């Protein structure tokens with residue numbers, strides 16, 4: 496019996512499309528899914544590619560059908576299902592076999608699974624895949640972490656199915672253990688920031704400029720031809736253009752203003768905090784999704800405080816475009832700064848230029864300026880993007896617009912958790928003299944934490960007055 500080149504478990508949106516992509520590139524692929532009916536559905540929709548598909552509802556038969564040493568892609572729901580799947584596979588695997596886990600896993604889970612399986616002689620690659628359904632089918636961006644030996648085995652297949660940017664595959668080995676999943680997590684954090692800033696700008700168009708969805712769509716289409724050119728700007732135009740066939744209303748006006756989240760955005764904000772890297776734009780985007788989900792509370796609060804005043808907004812579309820560009824640079828600067836620090840702390844030696852390169856096509860955050868960004872990081876030191884000459888010029892040209900937009904938002908009562916955070920980040924980052932001298936004074940006052948001085952070396956303490964509070968002060972009404 497001839498064996499399949501590779502196996503894949505998990506035939507939902509991503510797994511089924513990856514499997515078709517692999518088959519289309521000429522590989523025979525064994526497929527398995529917990530719910531067997533999905534396997535039949537998959538074979539039925541595979542069309543002529545079904546001849547390269549080996550469907551197996553029985554796990555033992557699935558494994559036996561793959562050529563040794565086996566490479567098995569797992570594309571199931573992230574979290575516990577991945578651990579359960581690994582345990583189910585283990586009794587059948589042999590030394591030298593490898594699991595290639597392609598879901599949105601938490602990178603520390605990947606580190607743990609990598610070490611666990613290494614002890615059993617089983618290879619493990621933790622692979623971030625971006626591009627959604629269409630990317631998985633026709634070419635995603637692929638971020639690989641794990642042992643180099645396994646990477647070399649999987650490289651031909653992964654590079655064949657990846658998106659291509661000017662002929663170069665958007666797939667690379669990024670480092671040991673959870674490095675690939677870490678980079679995917681930060682990719683998603685940036686994705687959250689990008690999406691939220693676009694939504695904030697849409698808020699101005701809808702509520703400040705009184706534009707209809709189709710008019711907004713037209714603007715996004717135009718912006719997609721300029722410096723903001725990106726997948727997210729492009730799909731925003733399509734989303735705004737869509738019409739509900741039943742009612743004839745713009746679909747976006749019927750979609751509830753509650754956004755879901757599965758974890759990666761939150762993890763990127765958490766890891767930024769853990770590494771003490773400011774990533775306020777990403778944090779703002781995560782918080783914005785959480786507050787969006789609190790629909791009932793928001794409605795209650797609106798009754799208490801009154802609806803937005805609806806002050807007149809005199810922003811031009813050109814100003815909004817420039818503000819979005821400046822905000823976007825801040826979000827990417829933060830994401831790359833988190834990766835640079837993580838790389839240093841975890842000894843991953845993440846190739847940031849390569850990361851930018853493999854994000855140029857296939858992934859959700861692909862955009863024109865990633866090409867510029869890859870040049871900024873390729874070979875050079877991992878400097879904050881705000882210090883890189885090309886981006887300095889862009890920020891100089893566009894931060895004024897961001898300032899105008901944030902000011903208009905404050906006056907007009909538009910929430911701008913991301914654009915506002917981007918501006919504050921920029922202003923704090925470019926401020927030679929900040930205000931933390933006062934914080935240091937306060938910390939030394941209450942906790943004798945000491946402070947450095949600008950005129951002398953060493954650690955100093957202030958001669959602060961005593962503040963013994965005998966009784967709690969009466970509350971002032």
Ligand SMILES: NC(=O)C1=CN([C@@H]2O[C@H](COP(=O)(O)OP(=O)(O)OC[C@H]3O[C@@H](n4cnc5c(N)ncnc54)[C@H](OP(=O)(O)O)[C@@H]3O)[C@@H](O)[C@H]2O)C=CC1
Pocket residue numbers: 504505506507508509510528529530533570571572573575576577579580597598599600624625626627628757
């Ligand atoms: N959707 C997207 O755009 C993207 C998703 N991802 C990630 O890729 C992975 C797959 O995503 P997606 O295709 O959307 O599918 P889902 O995340 O919805 O997962 C569904 C798949 O997981 C299987 N599954 C769930 N629990 C178990 C379990 N305990 N044991 C075995 N199998 C289980 C399901 O099997 P069954 O049919 O039996 O229920 C099904 O095949 C996820 O980690 C996701 O975060 C990454 C990039 C983009």
Ligand SMILES: O=C(CO)[C@H](O)[C@H](O)COP(=O)(O)O
Pocket residue numbers: 599625626627683686755756757758759760859
């Ligand atoms: O990884 C992805 C895109 O890159 C997935 O679509 C992911 O589900 C997006 O995250 P969330 O569901 O939290 O919006």
